Amino acid sequence: MDFKEVSKNVWEFKEEGMNVPLRVVAGRSLLDKMQSDRTIKQAVNVSKLPGLVGSVFVMPDGHEGYGFPIGGVAGFEEGGVVSPGGVGYDINCLPAGAKILTEFGFVRLVESFERDFIKVQEGGFGSFTLFLSLTAPLVLSVADKKLCVSKPVAFMKKKASSVVVIQTESGLELEATLEHPVMTRRSMVEVGKIKPGEEVAVSFFKGVEFDEQLPLGFSSVEEAAIYSRLIGYFFGDGVLAICGGEMCAIAYGEKDDLIKMQFDVSRLGFHSKIFTRARKHGVASQYGEKRFKSAIFELRVYSKEFCEKLLSLGVPLGSKTENSFRVPLWVVKGSRWVKRLFLAGFLGGEFSSTFTRSKTSFNTPVIYQNKNRDFVEDGRLFLMDISLLLKDFGVECVRIAQREVYTNKKGRVRLGLEISASEDNLLRLWQLIGFEYNEKRRVFAEIACKYILLKKRLNKERQIAVQKAREMRGQGFSLKEVQSVLCSENINPRFLERCYYGEARRRIPFSMISFNDFMKKEVADIEEYGVLFEKVASVKKISRECEVFDFTIAETHNFIANGFVVSNCGVRLVSTGLSVEEVKPKLKELVDGFYSNIPVGVGSKGKIHLKSSELDEVLVQGAGWAVEKGLGDKRDLKFCEEEGRMSGADPSKVSSLAKQRGGPQLGTLGSGNHFLEVQVIEKVFDERTAKKFGVEEGMVSVMVHTGSRGLGHQVCEDYVRKMLSVEQKYKLSLPDNELACAPIGSEEADDYFKAMNSAVNYAFCNRQIITSWVRGVFYKMFPQADLKVVYDVAHNIAKFEEHEVNGEKKNICVHRKGATRAFWKGRKEIPLEYRSIGQPVLIPGSMNTSSYLLLGLEGARQTFGSSCHGAGRVMSRHEALRTFEGGALKKSMEEKGQIVRAPSLKGLAEEAGGAYKNVDEVVKSVEDAGISRIIAKMSPIGVIKG
Helix, strand or coil: CCCEEEECCEEEECCCCCCCCEEEECCHHHHHHHCCCCHHHHHHHHCCCCCEEEEEEEEEEEECCCCCCEEEEEEECCCCEECHHHCCCCCCCEECCCEEEECCCEEEEHHHHHHHEEEEECCCCEEEEEECCCCCEEEEECCCCEEEECCEEEEEEEEEEEEEEEEECCCCEEEECCCCEEEECCCEEEHHHCCCCCEEEECCCCCEECCCCCCCCCCCHHHHHHHHHHHHHHHHHEEEEEECCEEEEEEECCHHHHHHHHHHHHHCCCCCEEEEEEEEEEEEECCEEEEEEEEEEEEEECCHHHHHHHHHCCCCECCHHHCCCCCCHHHHCCCHHHHHHHHHHHHHHCCCCCCECCCCCECCCEEEEEEEHHHHHHHHHHHHHHHHHHHCCCCCEEEEEEEECCCCCCCEEEEEEEECCCHHHHHHHHHHHCCCCCHHHHHHHHHHHHHHHHHHHHHHHHHHHHHHHHHHHHCCCCHHHHHHHHCCCCCCHHHHHHHHCCCCCCCCCCCCCCHHHHHHHHHHHHHHHCCEEEEEEEEEEEEEEEEEEEEEECCCCCEEECCEEECCEEEEEEEEEEEHHHHHHHHHHHHHHHHHHCCCCCCCCCCCCCCHHHHHHHHHHCHHHHHHCCCCCHHHHHCEHHHHCCCCCCHHHCCHHHHHHHHHHCCCCCCCCCEEEEEEEEEECCHHHHHHHCCCCCEEEEEEEEECHHHHHHHHHHHHHHHHCCCCCCCCCCCCHHHCCEECCCHHHHHHHHHHHHHHHHHHHHHHHHHHHHHHHHHHHCCCCCCEEEEEEECEEEEEEEEEECCEEEEEEEEEECEEECCECCCCCCCCCCCCCECEEEECCCCCCCEEEEEECHHHHHHCCEEECCCCECCCHHHHHHHCCHHHHHHHHHHCCCEEECCCHHHHHHCCHHHECCHHHHHHHHHHCCCEEEEEEEEEEEEEEC
């Protein structure tokens, strides 16, 4: 690209189609680096958005992001737009071949959903906004803790250069891009940050592949699927009866299951009603009469059309005990997904309780049919039909048992189709077919599958131990030596002794938990989370070019892929009033104190436990909430951007998932490039200004870099997805759909501002709480310390500010993504104590390099009062891991006298100084451009990384 240097370190580019010029603030070498990836191209795309004023800017720390480049700044006037991608967001995707479980129990490949959307616009990131298909994914409702249905509102695809493969202990495997969230016990966690041994949310139900062949007489997949499972259920625990001379369809079951059925009936266009009645039972059997009371729930459909439809599709009229019927031919000849739905509906209504016959083994499942004596042969033929359908799924049946139950006028015989209780057979039954309209049996099947797979893993482990023990004996190793090598949690010395002498059988250990106890434990997870969890066995990163896909699910923001449940920041500088000579002798103890008291790492949970109403207060009050709770004083608020509180926040515009992610994380540092550093003011370049800011050469300071954690990320994700669906509504023509946006003043833009301001307030409060805990540790060790907030400023934000454009003052919506505010002297937004000189600008460097304190200058008028926000990455995290070794990095830093604490060496390697631009060159660029002036340079002596 042909850039022209319009002033020192300010480069301009303009071409046809751009609404405003692009200006890059950087030295020549930094500019050249930005042209090696999509940074400049993304900024050019931003310049094509409507309503821009002035220029689009990229700061010297700029690098490729989502939508806007990181380090991007843009101002929009009335008639312009608001874009979440201009504040901070990363997209996450699954590669082709990922199997998405749908509501009807069949799976579709993720890429196949593309044809279900009308394509609105080509761009760097394909987006499709109108969902046409009626096969919606199965999702987890976090609020209700149940699996439910939610249709996608947008579909996306893009190119990726690498994926992560995670595999669980039972063998479930998922490929996804590094950033794709997977549900864990603590929150949604990016795949790239999942570690072996961590538990992830899973579903063991596999379902069957989908094909588009519809049974004759059906007009849509939805219609065929609903009737398939409804009719299966009516063959099991329903009846088509004559009530008052008219046909009536009646289904019996648990109330919640009948509510789901009622919804299905309504989708077909019919009305139904659920009735409850108390019933006294008297059941005669060979053991005598058994009497009991119970509440009976039944769903009734009186529609003549509906009943005639059931009759035409094969449901018998009247009592099934004295009726001839077979499995309908349209089911027998149907696709596997039709057969599965019919069987799952039937088994949901008619299936024996599967108890264990021993501590760890299951009884034979039985499908019962009661028949009057004249219809026994018809009953046997029906059960033979069922056994043949089951065989299509590899489920073997043993026999059809027959016995007299009790005698009435016509005689009564009970038939029982016995299904093989071999564990592989049960897995096929429960994983491929499962149950419809019976949540209790569905949960049982999920837990039983997990238990059987656990047994299989233990058996395999012991089988390997038998083989190795015998091999080692043949190699001359003693029994004690074999035991010292092979003993584990599931392989005890006595078992190895029997292996060694050739007596052992490869059975599971006696200590294995019984299924009944296992069931109780797993049901607790279902009740708390709505899903089961399983440990991750391995995590592998694979470099390969591939297309990846994702779609937006309204409300729940999750779906099930390959058995897995898958879906802003700022900086604060605090002076201490202590010299480095005073702190150095106790530095290790000080850093350890911080590490013990401030939660760090992926998904870390804080020490503050909030009610939902209290979290809403945080989202409105910001840092002021923490001060009110005694976690700081009012002086702190004076030295925060916006005094630590953005007005216009509305917690009702923040999704329940965002709140669920953020609630437990308040008062935590997080991970990635977030950190807490003990720094020494290495050099002061402007003593007068430094003194005004309360810092001096040789003084110790603390820098906190963190933000709104999972809550802020989720807010961005929620509104990017929402805005993808309004492109057509507002007739927007986007150069790249990563720039999803909504017009300023629109309902969508207003809602986003309210949610974003809530997230910014969370970030202010988070840093305030951490500051309070920093003070607690400092004051305990150094009573003479005086910790004062120098300044607190946001890095990712969109705000309305007054700026001069072409000599005219305008109220501009300034997007700063990976950029920081840098106001010059006299601006009313600056604290009174600093107003005569200008705003402090905080520039954190990379982990083992310097940070800087700058001063906003008049030259920042051209950039809407914006400056760089850090060093800026030059390597991806994946490339950094290939290039640097965390242990060596930690050793190198400690040899320089820097105390380092982090939950993982991998995280250190990702944040190595070499993965970033030279921060000295970055800050020199903005100084030479007249945007900010360097006041002081800080070097780290104690580092805590997330």
